[in-house]
Amino acid sequence: MVHESSVDQESRTQPLIEVNDLRMSFGDREVLRGVSFKVYAGETLGIIGPSGCGKSTILKLLCGLIEPDAGEIKMRSQEIGLVFQGSALLNSLTVRENLALGLRRRKLSRQEQDRIILEKLTLVGLREYMYAYPTQLSGGQQKRTSFARAIVNDPQIILYDEPTTGLDPVISTVIEDYMIELENRLKAASIVVTHQLSTWTRTADRIVLLHDGKIKWEGNPEEALASQDPYMKQFAHATREGPILAGGI
Amino acid sequence: MTTSARPNNKIFNPLAIAEEQFHNSCELFGQCMITLAHTIKYIMRGEIDWPETFRQCYMIGVKSWLVVGITALFTGFAMSLQISRELVLFGADTAIGGVVSLALVREIGPITAGIMVAGRVGSSVAAELTTMMITEQIDALKVMRIDPVQFLVVPRYVAAMLMMPALSVYAMALGLVAGIYIAYTAANLPVATFLDSVKQTILDRDFHVHFTKAWINATIVIIVSCAIGLHTRGGAEDVGIATTRTIVWTMTLLFVCNYIVTSLTYAPR
Numbered sequence: 001m002v003h004e005s006s007v008d009q010e011s012r013t014q015p016l017i018e019v020n021d022l023r024m025s026f027g028d029r030e031v032l033r034g035v036s037f038k039v040y041a042g043e044t045l046g047i048i049g050p051s052g053c054g055k056s057t058i059l060k061l062l063c064g065l066i067e068p069d070a071g072e073i074k075m076r077s078q079e080i081g082l083v084f085q086g087s088a089l090l091n092s093l094t095v096r097e098n099l100a101l102g103l104r105r106r107k108l109s110r111q112e113q114d115r116i117i118l119e120k121l122t123l124v125g126l127r128e129y130m131y132a133y134p135t136q137l138s139g140g141q142q143k144r145t146s147f148a149r150a151i152v153n154d155p156q157i158i159l160y161d162e163p164t165t166g167l168d169p170v171i172s173t174v175i176e177d178y179m180i181e182l183e184n185r186l187k188a189a190s191i192v193v194t195h196q197l198s199t200w201t202r203t204a205d206r207i208v209l210l211h212d213g214k215i216k217w218e219g220n221p222e223e224a225l226a227s228q229d230p231y232m233k234q235f236a237h238a239t240r241e242g243p244i245l246a247g248g249i
Numbered sequence: 250m251t252t253s254a255r256p257n258n259k260i261f262n263p264l265a266i267a268e269e270q271f272h273n274s275c276e277l278f279g280q281c282m283i284t285l286a287h288t289i290k291y292i293m294r295g296e297i298d299w300p301e302t303f304r305q306c307y308m309i310g311v312k313s314w315l316v317v318g319i320t321a322l323f324t325g326f327a328m329s330l331q332i333s334r335e336l337v338l339f340g341a342d343t344a345i346g347g348v349v350s351l352a353l354v355r356e357i358g359p360i361t362a363g364i365m366v367a368g369r370v371g372s373s374v375a376a377e378l379t380t381m382m383i384t385e386q387i388d389a390l391k392v393m394r395i396d397p398v399q400f401l402v403v404p405r406y407v408a409a410m411l412m413m414p415a416l417s418v419y420a421m422a423l424g425l426v427a428g429i430y431i432a433y434t435a436a437n438l439p440v441a442t443f444l445d446s447v448k449q450t451i452l453d454r455d456f457h458v459h460f461t462k463a464w465i466n467a468t469i470v471i472i473v474s475c476a477i478g479l480h481t482r483g484g485a486e487d488v489g490i491a492t493t494r495t496i497v498w499t500m501t502l503l504f505v506c507n508y509i510v511t512s513l514t515y516a517p518r
Contacts, residue, residue: 092392
């Protein structure tokens with residue numbers, strides 16, 4: 001985790017990600033109703049909220065996979081790494097080939113590709129699995145491969161979609177450690193979408209709580225845990241009492 | 250974006266069903282045209298992943314060899330038996346070779362290969378691409394700024410364009426072998442007489458039509474299956490729906506286009 005004090009003040013003047021009044025609907029259902037935030041270099045923003053509140057939709061909008069109905073997205077870097085919830089590795093390709101996909105447009109020699117791929121795989125502790133197929137890896141190893149693929153071009157923006165969902169607590173901690181290590185190495189602007197308490201408290205510098213298509217609360221993890229805001233309090237303490245379930249489960 | 254048809258109250262409203270079918274057909278036609286245009290654009294630019302194309306040649310061509318062979322052989326047996334029986338009755342047994350080969354070169358060869366490749370390859374391509382859509386693998390390609398059409402469709406299309414004519418010729422050759430065997434055993438027709446009749450009947454134009462049909466069939470199978478695969482979202486149920494849809498559409502289009510080519514090239518003037 002990169003603390004406020006370690007972030008270069010100059011790089012904080014211009015956000016790498018700037019989202020203004022983002023609106024998005026799927027049919028009649030309005031998923032995002034005017035969401036705005038900024039993320040600076042070396043900072044990790046945690047987007048938390050109940051299932052179906054539009055967290056993953058924000059990541060898809062940031063990556064350009066879908067177009068917003070209204071609002072503005074400013075990404076000040078073309079290099080974006082996205083770690084998918086389900087890893088999204090191509091099963092017909094080896095780990096090496098999966099990572100090489102990200103390097104295709106750079107037209108590197110095979111040796112240069114191998115050097116970069118080995119470096120990234122070493123970073124996530126999977127050096128010996130370079131020629132394995134995704135189906136031969138465990139869920140945690142697939143997730144780490146997905147990490148390595150996301151950072152193969154040393155992106156300035158890294159997006160994590162539920163990086164620890166479905167993993168056991170030990171592997172979740174390992175994944176969170178990798179996220180913190182990557183953050184410290186790359187000094188990228190990161191967004192982590194999650195509803196896992198340990199993930200946002202350990203990895204995020206700042207969090208926003210999304211509910212009903214709007215940001216209901218914003219602050220740092222320590223403030224979140226101590227917050228008396230009814231939304232934040234209910235979410236942080238995982239209780240039934242509060243406004244989050246008001247609209248039904 | 251196509252998703253599975255959920256149960257609704259349209260069962261007693263045939264007009265609504267027809268309207269939905271028409272809408273889906275138009276949508277699929279548009280998706281196919283866009284996919285084909287993008288595919289041709291990449292081929293014209295020479296942006297073809299040849300190692301993957303050769304792998305697809307193996308998947309489409311070599312792996313279809315047995316099933317196309319067996320189908321062509323038994324279609325040839327049945328067709329030759331019927332033709333031999335009728336021509337012997339009219340005392341025209343020397344024409345058996347010509348009639349059998351005409352049917353094989355003009356119709357049976359390309360359509361047999363087309364149907365078998367549609368069943369074996371088209372369904373598997375649709376299932377594979379739909380699964381890739383559902384598991385966000387296609388999204389992963391887009392995030393890495395790789396066009397799924399260039400990465401997934403172009404190698405399959407080029408491979409099918411190379412292998413489908415080969416499979417059609419192979420189906421035709423096996424059908425001819427079946428014809429020779431039936432003519433010899435059922436009508437006592439010497440092999441030389443059969444082959445003489447073939448030589449006198451088949452023209453260069455028949456082979457032009459044969460290859461044209463093979464290329465059209467390759468285009469239908471790959472473009473329809475890829476377009477359906479790349480535009481389906483949902484869950485496991487939608488993989489099955491996409492596969493069925495691919496089979497229905499490719500088979501229908503194969504027969505329709507086969508007739509159109511035949512009518513344009515052989516219709517009496």
